[in-house]
Amino acid sequence: VIKAIEGIESIHSKIALMVCLYTASRPGVVAGMCWSEINFDDKEWHVPASRMKLGHDHITPLPNQLVVMLTDLKALADDSPFVFPGASDPINKHIHRDSLSKVLRENGLRNVIVTHGFRATLRTIARERLRIHPDVLEAQLSHAKKGDVQKAYDRTQFLEERHELMQRWADYIDALKND
Numbered sequence: 001v002i003k004a005i006e007g008i009e010s011i012h013s014k015i016a017l018m019v020c021l022y023t024a025s026r027p028g029v030v031a032g033m034c035w036s037e038i039n040f041d042d043k044e045w046h047v048p049a050s051r052m053k054l055g056h057d058h059i060t061p062l063p064n065q066l067v068v069m070l071t072d073l074k075a076l077a078d079d080s081p082f083v084f085p086g087a088s089d090p091i092n093k094h095i096h097r098d099s100l101s102k103v104l105r106e107n108g109l110r111n112v113i114v115t116h117g118f119r120a121t122l123r124t125i126a127r128e129r130l131r132i133h134p135d136v137l138e139a140q141l142s143h144a145k146k147g148d149v150q151k152a153y154d155r156t157q158f159l160e161e162r163h164e165l166m167q168r169w170a171d172y173i174d175a176l177k178n179d
Contacts, residue, residue, distance in 0.1 A: 002177040004107050011076070012095070013103045015069045016084045020100065020115045022170045023060050024122035024141060027115040028097035033083040035074065043067055043163070058142045061163040063170030122169060130168055136161045 005021065008014040019030045029051055037046050045060040052058050062070070073083065079091060086093035100115045113121075119141055126132040139158045 001109060001113055002173060004104075004109055006177070008103060008107055010103070011073065012084050013100070015073055016095065016100055017103065017115065018069060019066060020118045021173060022063055022066050023166065024119045024169075025060055026097075026119070026142075027100050030115075031084055031097040031100065032094045034081050035077065035083055036081065038062075038070060038083070040067060040071065052142060056142075059157065059159060060140075061159070061166040063167045065170045065174065125172070126165065126169055130165075130172065132165055132168075133161070136165055140165060 002021070005014060005017045008017070016030055016033075019025065019033065020027055023030075023045070025045075025047075029047055032051055033045070037048070038044075039046060043062045043064070045062055047058045047060065049057045070083065077083075082090065082094040084095045085091075086095055097115075104110075104113060104115065123137050123141060126137055127134060136158045140162050
């Protein structure tokens with residue numbers, strides 16, 4: 001899967017898929033990623049509540065690999081506010097979330113994986129192989145807290161732990177890619 005993604009010709013599609021893979025973010029959130037949401041110094045992507053499923057702001061730590069890719073992509077950006085601008089109207093529209101799965105299908109991954117599947121991959125492998133605590137994984141995936149008490153009182157973000165997780169995850173993926 002990783003090698004197939006690296007073989008994709010479109011730099012925007014390739015990096016969008018790598019953002020999905022490295023961060024386990026929802027494809028629709030990745031597709032709408034804006035330059036104004038990225039803090040390169042802190043290596044964080046600040047997604048506003050209006051773009052999140054649960055309606056809460058969400059910080060996604062960015063591993064070094066993505067910071068390099070996004071920095072390179074920024075150098076190619078014109079006036080679009082979107083990291084992944086739409087081809088027909090790059091100023092006002094971003095790529096469609098379904099276009100990412102389409103790119104996977106077109107590159108030999110039909111019936112192998114879809115972009116949303118990267119979330120389950122992180123949740124499973126990071127827990128099983130990297131021994132990441134489930135609460136940290138759930139925070140990274142921006143899943144709802146379980147139970148009324150947790151929903152009301154638990155506002156943990158595990159941001160420091162998630163920074164470590166995202167770097168370990170990206171390094172793990174790169175190790176797989178390099179056999």
